[in-house]
Amino acid sequence: MIGPILFALVLLGTAAFSYKKYSFVIRNIQLGKVDEEAKPSPERWRNTIMVALGQQKMFKRPLAAFLHLCVYVAFLVTQIELIEIVIDGLTGQHRLFWSWWEGSDFLRGFYTFLVSFIEVLSVMALVATFAFLSRRNLLKLPRFVKSEMNGWPKLDANLILFAEIILVFCIFLMNSTDMAIHHNEYGFLISSLISPLWEGVSNETLHILERIGWWGHILMVFVFLGYLPYSKHLHIIFAFPNTFWARLNKKGEMANMKEVQEEVASMMDPNAAFDAPVSEEIPKFGVSDVFDLKRQQIMSAYTCTECGRCTSMCPANLTGKKLSPRKIMMDVRDRADEVGHNLDLNKTEFINEEQKSETSKLTAENYDDGKTLFDYISTEELRACTSCNACVEACPVLINPLDIIVELRRNLILEQSDSPEEWNGMFNTIENNGAPWAFSPDDRDKWAMEINNAE
Template structure:
């Protein structure tokens, strides 16, 4: 009975705290601008099934793909066992589904066990890859400090979880064989039927019950710890990969979003349309993005979805040739900035209200927020200027994150709002504006044709 009460308290506390954290992530994502993404649901679901569920893009690199698949499928299947743990925990039952499901139960637990063994070795190999093998994408500047700890932390939690699963099932099997009370026969589990006796054979019944309970509690506590660690971890991708693939861009990768407000202004300048007299007269119009609030929410969702695998950066031509740009860092920066803004909003501290609004403001909101910082404090111009817009990062992402979209929006801010940017580009712009060509040249545009045909 005491176990049940403790279990109920821990479960509710854990879900309650996690919910609060997840709602904050949702709030941070929605710091981004509204954007309606509801077209072509069929295509979008197809992406969810192929890319998120089916992990299609992971298989571009098959070694990590196979290892990752083991952990992923084991994780999905373990949820079945988790349902039973919750039922047993609340009602004080033991292996509630064993009797009603019979052979099906044995088969389900056996497959979980086999997958877990796969996941165990995959996790060990991942730890080795991350820490011992010098795989470049795990060794870059942005992968020091918390990101490095985070990557290992998840893998260690995974191993603890598996220790829990096998202590629980193994001790249970030995107890079953001893005919211990309460531990009814469940049929042979693929792994613990032999692993149990091997590890725990010869122990007393009391010790075995202790081991079984330890495994059971370790399992569920690790799950709860994991659930509450997720919101601050790169591992959020296990959830956000699904919405992120659903909302991914469906147009050709080369297509940049049109800026309607500028198009209309140029159209009215050219006399193609009447200037809209009702258009708001903004003294200092802002174009492009310098912060999370003027990115789309979809960009921020991508940032929280990123699991820092670094496939984008490892194929980036700028990064490969030693430039400062790393698409992964761009995503991490957007996420860290969104988290920073979220924390400041949570503080409610009126010092973060825009100075000119501070007198009238009654509370701190994302609309009146200004902490004197921006995304440019995280992402330097040098990084933005190194991009060749080649889409290699976009193509490489296993969960359809688009770092290029953010880079281009920040370039727009730099050029259009700050009137800055590389000096080399000024002659380009001037020439395009004056002569309609990228180079300012004295020759006529069709001189090549005249010369070529004059030899007839």
């Protein structure tokens, strides 16, 4: 009876610990603005099925895609066996499904097939794990050794890979010793090849080893669940909602700023200016902090796998410029975490000066710590972006760093009047001539007519 009680306590403790951190992440995502225009649609469901579940975009790099698929499928299918382990842990039974299906050769055969399939996938996942470790630490692929990957990001990637090795080891220790105890009754494919190694070992020792494997397996799963929200591997969960709510506009189509759009409309139709409602609120152009982002954009930051495909395809980064689209997403996530921690600690020194006398609780509405996203992302990075959408095309889970870069640049230019002299010259000619070239519309029309006449 001690076993089930201990298991229940560990299960509840894991659930409580995980709930707290997952709630922290969800609250941070809600720091952003609701996108009123984003609605469920068949196309969103298609993206979720094809991109998140089907790994469609991963296969642009076949080798890496196959290795990732091995780990991904093993993770999904192993959850089936996990159901039995949880039931066994809570009831104190042993392989409850096998016992239930006594007398049914078909169901027991299906059980053997399912566990054997999981074992084959586990071997494939193990091979993929060693390959991933080699790519990161021995081959040191360029996208894995960028400056933003120093410190925790590198350690995080390695920790989960080492955990995968321990998890697979525990699975085979559990299954092979169980097979040895029951004289290969279960018939698991891979474990039947391992169980002969335990010949001559006493049943008492085998039982202890089986329990070590069983507890090691489930504890590693619990650790993994609690660790996910601290890690880039949160994409295992967030890839699904992120692809569902990803923007459906054509690549390269930039969102209009409502206030500017209304001004242009009034210039084209002066009567519209009198019909439009007058707002007393001073509009804010672009984005300066996480509060100005859409919730989906913050969720994208937490979804980022840090695979570096965006950065490896970025022409600005490839030519030695400071911009790394991956770092942009990591910076947004770090800023959201910083704000979230301050809110949790109720650091009242960060309450906006105008509202300090009204409340003693720090909230997203009165938050002002004197910092913005520009304390994380430099103007040099933002100006290096060519808006080519290579990063958007490369991302396997439909993350769009370009949208955030564009909004930050809009804030720099329209709110802070911070743009290079070359850009200012272009802005002036657009304002005066309706085009970036220093020719009047009449001169351009005359030139076009001359070209047509010459033909």
